[in-house]
Amino acid sequence: MSGAAHPLLEIEDLHVRIAGKEVLKGIRLALKAGEVHVVLGQNGIGKSTLAYAIMGHPNYEVTGGRILFEGEDLLALEPDARARKGVFLAFQNPISVPGVTVANFLRTAYQARFHGGPVKAADKTGGSGSGFSVMEFQKRLRAAMTDLKIDPSLATRYLNEGFSGGEKKQMEILQMALLRPRLALMDETDSGLDVDKLATVGQAADRQAREQHMGVLVITHYKRMLNYVRPTHAHLLMDGRLVVSKGPELVDEIDQQGYEKARARYAAA
Amino acid sequence: MLDRAASRIARSPEPALASEAAGIVQDYKFGFHEPERHAFRTGKGLTREVVEQISEQKGEPKWMRDFRLKALEIFWRKPMPNFGGDLAGIDFDNITYYLKPTEGRYRNWDLVPEEIKRTYDRLGIPEDERKFLGGVGAQYDSEVVYHNLKKEWDEKGVIFLSPEEALRRHEDLFREHWGTVIPPADNKFAALNSAVWSGGSFIYVPRGVKVEIPLQAYFRINAKEMGQFERTMIIVDEGAFVHYVEGCTAPVYSADSLHSAVVEIVVKRGGRCRYTTIQNWSTNVYNLVTKRAMAYGDATMEWIDGNLGSKLTMKYPAVYMMEPGARGEILSIAFAGKGQHQDAGAKVVHCAPHTSSLITSKSISKDGGRTSYRGLCKVLDGAEHCKSRVNCDALLLDDRSRSDTYPTIEVDAERVAIEHEASVSKISEEQLFYLMSRGLPEAEAAKMIVTGFIEPLIRELPMEYAVEMNRLIELEMEGSVG
Numbered sequence: 001m002s003g004a005a006h007p008l009l010e011i012e013d014l015h016v017r018i019a020g021k022e023v024l025k026g027i028r029l030a031l032k033a034g035e036v037h038v039v040l041g042q043n044g045i046g047k048s049t050l051a052y053a054i055m056g057h058p059n060y061e062v063t064g065g066r067i068l069f070e071g072e073d074l075l076a077l078e079p080d081a082r083a084r085k086g087v088f089l090a091f092q093n094p095i096s097v098p099g100v101t102v103a104n105f106l107r108t109a110y111q112a113r114f115h116g117g118p119v120k121a122a123d124k125t126g127g128s129g130s131g132f133s134v135m136e137f138q139k140r141l142r143a144a145m146t147d148l149k150i151d152p153s154l155a156t157r158y159l160n161e162g163f164s165g166g167e168k169k170q171m172e173i174l175q176m177a178l179l180r181p182r183l184a185l186m187d188e189t190d191s192g193l194d195v196d197k198l199a200t201v202g203q204a205a206d207r208q209a210r211e212q213h214m215g216v217l218v219i220t221h222y223k224r225m226l227n228y229v230r231p232t233h234a235h236l237l238m239d240g241r242l243v244v245s246k247g248p249e250l251v252d253e254i255d256q257q258g259y260e261k262a263r264a265r266y267a268a269a
Numbered sequence: 270m271l272d273r274a275a276s277r278i279a280r281s282p283e284p285a286l287a288s289e290a291a292g293i294v295q296d297y298k299f300g301f302h303e304p305e306r307h308a309f310r311t312g313k314g315l316t317r318e319v320v321e322q323i324s325e326q327k328g329e330p331k332w333m334r335d336f337r338l339k340a341l342e343i344f345w346r347k348p349m350p351n352f353g354g355d356l357a358g359i360d361f362d363n364i365t366y367y368l369k370p371t372e373g374r375y376r377n378w379d380l381v382p383e384e385i386k387r388t389y390d391r392l393g394i395p396e397d398e399r400k401f402l403g404g405v406g407a408q409y410d411s412e413v414v415y416h417n418l419k420k421e422w423d424e425k426g427v428i429f430l431s432p433e434e435a436l437r438r439h440e441d442l443f444r445e446h447w448g449t450v451i452p453p454a455d456n457k458f459a460a461l462n463s464a465v466w467s468g469g470s471f472i473y474v475p476r477g478v479k480v481e482i483p484l485q486a487y488f489r490i491n492a493k494e495m496g497q498f499e500r501t502m503i504i505v506d507e508g509a510f511v512h513y514v515e516g517c518t519a520p521v522y523s524a525d526s527l528h529s530a531v532v533e534i535v536v537k538r539g540g541r542c543r544y545t546t547i548q549n550w551s552t553n554v555y556n557l558v559t560k561r562a563m564a565y566g567d568a569t570m571e572w573i574d575g576n577l578g579s580k581l582t583m584k585y586p587a588v589y590m591m592e593p594g595a596r597g598e599i600l601s602i603a604f605a606g607k608g609q610h611q612d613a614g615a616k617v618v619h620c621a622p623h624t625s626s627l628i629t630s631k632s633i634s635k636d637g638g639r640t641s642y643r644g645l646c647k648v649l650d651g652a653e654h655c656k657s658r659v660n661c662d663a664l665l666l667d668d669r670s671r672s673d674t675y676p677t678i679e680v681d682a683e684r685v686a687i688e689h690e691a692s693v694s695k696i697s698e699e700q701l702f703y704l705m706s707r708g709l710p711e712a713e714a715a716k717m718i719v720t721g722f723i724e725p726l727i728r729e730l731p732m733e734y735a736v737e738m739n740r741l742i743e744l745e746m747e748g749s750v751g
Contacts, residue, residue: 058702078705089706095699098724099724109704
């Protein structure tokens with residue numbers, strides 16, 4: 001274990017290109033376990049690009065810089081290996097996979113994260129080698145669903161297929177609860193959630209972050225989610241760079257004054 | 270990534286079908302075969318004498334012998350099909366048209382030869398399941414060697430026999446329907462089957478009788494360069510129901526094999542028949558099958574057709590809706606790997622008003638494999654107020670594979686509703702990334718997407734077939750991505 005010597009996440013001079021266009025032009029960021037960082041910025045400014053690059057989406061080409069996870073080069077790993085190390089991305093637009101039930105998907109992902117990959121059918125009773133227990137998984141799944149006030153019938157439906165915007169976001173946070181990441185990237189999780197669901201989801205995410213001493217990177221252009229998942233650090237993304245990084249007071253500042261004033265103050269500097 | 274179009278969609282150059290087949294058969298999972306032990310076999314090649322010998326061996330009445338000989342003349346006269354796949358590799362002179370494994374018939378499982386039982390063991394059919402499922406008509410080589418019909422079906426008057434035995438015991442019923450749905454002149458391979466047919470199933474379900482447990486048959490080719498020409502006839506009387514299931518796996522041989530079956534089904538007023546096939550021939554087999562059902566008033570015919578194996582499959586299960594209220598449903602799935610061509614599809618013919626049909630086709634191509642959907646929707650003059658819907662979805666796992674759609678729609682009536690929708694997609698990068706971001710390695714993620722894609726078919730299968738099908742798909746998928 002590289003452990004406490006390194007921050008959980010270190011981003012050094014990160015440059016990312018998408019479809020030939022440079023979107024991130026030298027991002028620097030250090031995030032320790034237990035910290036909640038928020039990246040603020042206008043729509044289409046490249047906030048999601050940062051999340052995708054950390055997770056390893058093949059269309060997001062890293063042209064310079066480094067991303068380290070507990071001191072280890074994350075860019076050398078495939079997305080699935082990053083996930084198994086404990087990086088999690090709560091998608092802004094979760095993808096539907098027809099024909100695959102939520103229960104089947106969650107079990108497979110759970111096994112991949114904690115038991116080095118899906119077990120063979122013969123092992124499904126639990127035990128034999130992998131250490132995977134269906135009973136334990138079921139227990140955790142039920143608890144997490146209750147916690148997030150998710151209708152249990154959702155488990156029998158196809159993954160995100162025909163889900164409402166809110167159901168999709170609930171499903172993301174359910175996955176986060178089950179997979180217990182070290183670092184959670186939450187990309188516009190508040191969008192699509194009504195006020196009540198936002199409270200449920202936000203409280204659950206906040207509780208998980210505190211209890212598991214998880215590092216969190218929240219990406220948003222609204223303040224709503226931050227009422228629940230309270231940031232310790234705030235960054236403003238403009239023109240491909242984090243133009244200012246300071247304490248949570250930045251959130252209120254931008255909420256009250258807007259992005260244009262912030263641009264005038266920070267981007268010019 | 271998703272390209273919705275109502276017409277032909279093609280990708281990548283034609284794969285070299287023939288030359289690649291030899292390489293793949295080495296990998297074939299069920300590539301084993303028991304020693305041959307035959308009491309009688311005809312020589313190679315097809316002559317009048319061969320057909321006469323077959324008929325004589327079976328002790329058939331004169332009308333059947335004449336039927337065979339007439340069909341042989343038709344076979345010789347008919348040209349090869351000019352559509353579908355490449356049939357040039359079939360050498361009709363190098364095929365054994367009939368062989369009979371052992372004398373006698375086995376009513377009791379204990380009497381079935383060990384060698385045959387071993388074959389079933391290796392196919393992974395559990396002993397208790399065979400017993401439980403009861404009516405297992407197991408075809409070993411060209412003869413039905415085992416038939417065990419559940420007692421209650423006997424009591425209800427259900428007939429489940431080999432066609433040979435049905436001809437001996439129920440000649441009138443047999444002769445009334447034989448060759449009426451698919452006459453020998455229908456196509457060259459129907460003519461061939463009519464001339465040299467051997468084995469298969471004959472099923473009759475009397476009026477109002479519902480057979481709740483599926484009738485099952487396992488088929489298998491087990492002789493080098495041997496043709497398999499089984500014949501199945503199902504008659505579902507008024508208000509009756511039956512589900513017939515056939516699953517095939519075949520051992521591997523270097524020479525090309527030919528499987529050419531005929532399945533004829535009559536569903537009378539208010540009856541329902543479901544016919545499920547899982548085809549997994551080894552990849553040297555030409556699988557050319559004619560399947561057709563006639564559905565009468567308010568009757569329903571359902572074909573569920575899964576094609577995984579073979580070198581080339583040409584198969585288009587058909588439903589002719591003869592009277593008002595008839596319904597036809599066809600669910601077709603094809604999986605084509607390296608060197609394989611699945612030319613599968615469906616035909617629905619609306620011969621009467623107020624009839625309806627639904628075709629769902631799903632195909633997967635990988636490693637240069639090729640799938641085609643070939644469909645016909647025909648509405649005859651006067652067949653008004655018909656409804657037909659066709660959905661074709663093709664999934665391509667790489668750039669070398671290919672999928673085509675050949676839909677034919679002929680409508681000669683007014684006030685009909687016909688819908689056709691076709692899509693071809695590649696495994697979506699977004700889906701792959703989403704699943705990988707949850708810790709699934711790429712191959713695992715692809716497998717999950719493919720299994721999900723065909724889930725609508727799997728859901729329709731009896732449990733043990735669903736499990737086997739998923740297992741086969743997983744085997745096919747192994748090492749194909751990533």
